[in-house]
Amino acid sequence: MPSQQHILLNAFNMNCVGHISHGLWTHPRDQSHRYNTLPYWTDLARTLERGLFDGLFLADIVGTYDVYQRNVDVTLRESIQLPVNDPTLLVSAMAAVTQHLGFGVTVNLSYEQPYLLARRFSTLDHLTQGRIGWNIVTGYLDSAARAMGLSEQLAHDARYDKADEFLDVLYQLWEGSWEDGAVLRDKAARVFADPRKVHRVQHQGTHYQVDGYHLSEPSPQRTPVLFQAGSSGRGQRFAARHAECVFISPPSKEAARAAVQALREQLVVAGRRPDDVKVFMGVAVVPGRTQAEAQEKYADYKQYASREAGLAHFSASTGIDYGQYDLDEPIAYGNSNAIESATKAAQERGWTRRSLLELFELGGRYPAIVGDASQVADTLQGWVRDTGIDGFNLSRTVVPESYEDFVDIVTPELQNRGLFKTAYEEGSLRHKVLGQGPTLPTRHAAASFRRAPAQDI
Numbered sequence: 542m543p544s545q546q547h548i549l550l551n552a553f554n555m556n557c558v559g560h561i562s563h564g565l566w567t568h569p570r571d572q573s574h575r576y577n578t579l580p581y582w583t584d585l586a587r588t589l590e591r592g593l594f595d596g597l598f599l600a601d602i603v604g605t606y607d608v609y610q611r612n613v614d615v616t617l618r619e620s621i622q623l624p625v626n627d628p629t630l631l632v633s634a635m636a637a638v639t640q641h642l643g644f645g646v647t648v649n650l651s652y653e654q655p656y657l658l659a660r661r662f663s664t665l666d667h668l669t670q671g672r673i674g675w676n677i678v679t680g681y682l683d684s685a686a687r688a689m690g691l692s693e694q695l696a697h698d699a700r701y702d703k704a705d706e707f708l709d710v711l712y713q714l715w716e717g718s719w720e721d722g723a724v725l726r727d728k729a730a731r732v733f734a735d736p737r738k739v740h741r742v743q744h745q746g747t748h749y750q751v752d753g754y755h756l757s758e759p760s761p762q763r764t765p766v767l768f769q770a771g772s773s774g775r776g777q778r779f780a781a782r783h784a785e786c787v788f789i790s791p792p793s794k795e796a797a798r799a800a801v802q803a804l805r806e807q808l809v810v811a812g813r814r815p816d817d818v819k820v821f822m823g824v825a826v827v828p829g830r831t832q833a834e835a836q837e838k839y840a841d842y843k844q845y846a847s848r849e850a851g852l853a854h855f856s857a858s859t860g861i862d863y864g865q866y867d868l869d870e871p872i873a874y875g876n877s878n879a880i881e882s883a884t885k886a887a888q889e890r891g892w893t894r895r896s897l898l899e900l901f902e903l904g905g906r907y908p909a910i911v912g913d914a915s916q917v918a919d920t921l922q923g924w925v926r927d928t929g930i931d932g933f934n935l936s937r938t939v940v941p942e943s944y945e946d947f948v949d950i951v952t953p954e955l956q957n958r959g960l961f962k963t964a965y966e967e968g969s970l971r972h973k974v975l976g977q978g979p980t981l982p983t984r985h986a987a988a989s990f991r992r993a994p995a996q997d998i
């Protein structure tokens with residue numbers, strides 16, 4: 542069981558050039574333009590494992606950011622998550638050069654079929670020997686819907702309803718199709734799998750119809766570790782039923798504390814334990830060997846950041862074209878069909894185009910923690926203590942040095958304080974992060990889709 546006080550740590554990245562801290566790809570030392578080469582990823586995986594990161598969390602987007610100024614010009618010039626390659630295809634290469642690092646991979650289910658997605662994740666769980674997680678997203682871009690032949694995306698809450706059904710189909714495939722003990726691999730008897738223990742899934746639902754057997758034999762975790770990032774009311778109810786790890790990017794400690802508390806209450810309503818979900822907060826860290834070095838580095842990075850690209854990204858997140866407003870003009874915040882929680886935060890704070898541009902010092906909305914090891918550790922520790930979160934999603938600034946700096950400067954300080962592990966435990970990602978597993982506990986919704994073992998004749 543992982544120690545309760547240990548901070549959990551994921552690296553946050555994406556199979557693209559500009560992820561969150563926009564503009565920093567132009568920094569002379571930044572290597573993110575090499576995202577389409579294997580050594581970029583295998584070197585990163587080795588660095589993260591050296592630093593005992595729990596996982597590499599890979600974001601993804603389907604569709605393009607075309608809300609700002611109603612076109613993709615800034616998106617293309619600044620490479621705001623475009624071009625973007627498939628994140629799932631990176632995992633095998635990184636798994637081959639590591640033993641413990643977990644992988645949380647984002648796949649938008651809105652344009653997928655559960656039958657095929659189930660096999661893709663089972664394959665990755667086999668090849669990583671139980672180190673795979675799935676960040677469940679339903680998307681927030683009309684541009685994605687249009688690219689997939691629809692006029693617009695489903696309404697916000699309807700996307701979660703559809704996702705609920707998608708997950709129920711997946712649980713039938715992952716948990717219910719092949720019983721434990723179905724695979725015999727008995728060469729002498731010429732029986733690979735016992736037909737009595739492999740079951741056909743028959744699902745007739747609102748959105749999905751499936752009649753078939755899961756294509757993969759059971760993998761170490763069966764269901765991958767389930768990550769999720771919705772913090773609207775409906776998003777939290779979805780998380781309470783399905784998620785094991787939740788990402789938040791709160792605008793303040795108060796907001797973080799409220800989100801964590803609401804989630805833990807929802808978990809109990811859903812019949813789970815309050816700590817059945819680990820909550821990760823997104824942060825950007827700029828550490829230095831001394832305070833002066835950190836401040837110098839921060840000043841240097843800021844020269845390359847693109848505040849406008851940050852605004853174009855935020856326009857897509859909220860569905861609001863900030864490009865059509867004057868700097869101090871009040872924004873007409875209405876109901877959002879994009880990321881509801883981001884829009885609500887912007888509305889509550891009355892953010893204008895100017896205040897957002899001021900906020901995006903590093904080209905994005907993540908708060909930057911700048912300082913020497915002791916200052917960074919103090920701040921991280923303070924967030925955990927004051928909000929009840931379990932860990933951090935470390936977003937990148939200049940790549941790969943931001944990860945290397947964290948490992949070399951901050952990690953030893955966290956370890957000295959007893960806040961971070963000094964070695965990996967053996968076991969699956971679910972074991973390492975949640976102290977459970979390798980499969981989901983019986984109180985999780987997925988367990989109701991398991992079958993009683995067949996009686997031996």
Ligand SMILES: Cc1cc2nc3c(=O)[nH]c(=O)nc-3n(C[C@H](O)[C@H](O)[C@H](O)COP(=O)(O)O)c2cc1C
Binds near residue numbers: 601
């Ligand atoms: C930290 C964080 C990371 C996210 N990563 C992705 C992502 O990689 N891809 C994606 O399509 N949506 C991503 N989202 C959006 C969420 O999946 C979700 O659609 C969004 O938070 C809307 O949820 P809500 O309206 O319930 O708040 C992310 C959101 C947060 C807060």
